[in-house]
Amino acid sequence: MPLLLLVPRALALCAVPWPLGSCATLPSEEADEGSLPNALAGPFREIDQGELGNSRAAPHVMNDDERFARDASVVDLDGDPSTLAAAGFFAATLGPEGAEPDPLAPPNAIVRYDAADGRSFERSPVTVLAPELPWEGGTVAAPSALLVGGELWLYYAAAGGIGLARSEGGAAFAREPAPVLAPTAPGDGGWERGAVPGSPGVVRLPDGSLRMFYVVAGDGGASFVGEARSDDGLAWERVGDAPALAPAPLPAAGASAAEDEPFDGAAVLDPAPVLAVSATGRPSLRVYYAGRDSAGRSAIGLAARFGHDGPLQRAAAPVFGASSALDPRAPWVAAYPGFSLLFVTQAAGTRAGDDHPAVAAGVAPADASLPPPEP
Template identity: 80%
Template structure:
């Protein structure tokens, strides 16, 4: 990024992340699991600051979930059919109580609402989500009752590099000028996924950026390979999560966390970034989380506070039989960060 040290990837607040420890997590949660729901399999967190003040920790977490239908037990392998909200007074220890805020209602959703990306827009919470026919948007004044747009705000594009693939896993951020930027996953031939980018002035009408992906698998992009061996993101990149930041000299940064997979099926969380809000993304050569994990972390969400950042990822509950269902684990950067006491 212009050869400037201020853009070095990663840095202390951007990662790497360590797993959160037991004394840092409340609400009778077991570290590093900030969410462990084997009744509805809540996963794919999107965390929103409740008051817009980063110096306070209270947050709402929006999670994809699977509800059992007709009295049947939910299937952890079935696509999510709900988005639920759990609050956390300390930004990480999510309450056991929840509210279901969105379920599929429209034909284009195909019975699926998944991969939430929530953000504050003025006094509202806007919730982007993935469905069978594309990416939708629902808006709420209180974060509980949501009114959705009747059609996807980003539908398949037959004429470009995406070749009609359905966009999914949205990650949306609002820039300082009031415009919006969306990163989203596109699965191509053979199941490999890349990340596309779109821009919007109002968050409703979107225009794709560029004639190719904003982030492709490392082996295709010719970047991100460590000195020895294959790239950790050489097979697929997906689940983008953009975060705004400021460099050491006050220049704007746009970071994009993402799920990475190599050709052996190993998963980790990667980071790419750019100085400013436009231009190519430069990726870090090593993961920021999960490099040695056997739990297949994915779907990152990052919340930034003064002095530290919190990372939430979806991963398997464990490696033993019966532990393949998803949980949400939490991490913190920098590794020596001292978190405020958990609440409650």
């Protein structure tokens, strides 16, 4: 994925070491470090109707009420950020022959839709992965696709952990026979307590190694984001002895009404890492994620760090969906020269019968002028 400028150093962030964090800002650099704020990192506005083709209805770039495609992972297959053609991989639910699928059922397929303009996805998908192995437990979900050499690698969540399938052309995939990231032993004393890792987000670092961020469920509906590293994408080593990102601290007892519960005070989910570089060439890593509060509302947050190691610092406010009633989740960011596209899964609408999942898109900066849609 192309490198972008980092979140501005003046943007208020909160460090997130386990179990609680404290507010901070990113380290300051020279005056030419970058514009304040950095509009390419967010916040994102909803995409407009005139920016979508294929008769899609903004802000939804995907509203498939036959397969309930969601959880987008969008890949620029030629590796050239100046060209917009991309492949989108989505989790989907396919029903029995001749029967409608249940939108609440776990995904049982990963499907591919292409988009000549990077956002207006075709109407006819290709199923590239379905559950076959016992450890998958009948489900494949949460795709995270990336280019590695001449291959397309597709990480995915299943009942027994996180799997990997690989393809030379992006249509026929060969999967690994066992999960590449399985649950830890329940009695090892680690913070994951044997919970099944899911929702992988994988990024390839400049040195060729890979980083994975993933979700582990906790008690009482809480969830946390862990981190792992790998040199070959197959053997993964967990990073640290605590979550990379945890729910934000709740206001102290007796706090004033102005100190509202943070949008991510109950759970952090669906990490999506993006490499970045500052205007002065300082490498960094951003992790977009879905945050949930105790009322079940969700919005898209952002955490970041300079360099590729060390604690993440979270932005104090969401970058998308702060006032949305559609509960956006499962973010994915695709970067192009001059703008970024954010894809999120959310309810198709607020009316009765519109509660099935759809994929909406956002744009940053808000005044970005996108190339004309295709077709």
